[in-house]
Amino acid sequence: MELSGKSGEDITFANLRVHYGTGRSIHVSGTGRDKKFRYRYGAMTDLGDLEISKWKSLINALIEQHGEQEIQRQLRQWSKAECPWLRSDDEIEEYALRLHAARIFDDPAWAGYITFNRQHRPEVFETARLVWIKTSCCQKAGQITETQLDKAIYMDGWTRCPHCGRFSSFHICTPEEIQKEKEI
Ligand SMILES: [Zn+2]
Known part of the structure; x- marks a missing residue:
């Protein structure tokens, strides 16, 4: 063609x-x-x-x-x-x-960015900027992209939960919480 x-x-x-x-x-x-x-x-x-x-x-x-x-x-x-x-x-x-x-x-704003790329294009994470957060729904540390974090500001501080996919309020993990996550 x-x-x-x-x-x-x-x-x-x-x-x-x-x-x-x-x-x-x-x-x-x-x-x-x-x-x-x-x-x-x-x-x-x-x-x-x-x-x-x-x-x-x-x-x-x-x-x-x-x-x-x-x-x-x-x-x-x-x-x-x-x-x-x-x-x-x-x-x-x-x-x-x-x-x-x-x-x-x-597109780091895409809801599937982390899961899709983890599975199929792991090289993306050599440069992708991710943030650890804890959502109020699942109470488990998980990652979103910095772009998704920026977007959350316009969503009244809500983002899609990395665990269940629901929109939820969240906080950015403290260094202690991230450390704990890495020990699991
Ligand atoms: Zn959740």
Whole structure:
């Protein structure tokens, strides 16, 4: 597949990132009461509104070009396990491709950043900045990223619990608490 846009620009993950889904009925044939429509489902990107199968083939070709099929497979597994609202394999596939286009695994604000990368990209933690916290729900020390900590300020001091996933108030662990955690 030719990986360039209408005006010949390179196609990148950034310009295939989905801003929102689009859907509309397209008039196929007939007039008046005999009008026939087909539903067109698409993705709004920096390259415009792409029909969904077109968008999928572009992002799949880009993933292949970058040799990232394995990470796409892992994103599908993650989506299937973590996103109960996704009902069909098609929905899981599309969701995982959206995550890939957004390069969500490099975003320390992503709720799955620590668990996904611990499992699949441990090298990320050589440079990732993490903070030990203790949430009021589970009362157990756990880690979040500094970015998630920054975000908590705008969430009235709440963050997603690293243990149960619920939003919870928390405190940053004292050095003694962290020490205790490391002894366990
Ligand atoms: Zn919890």
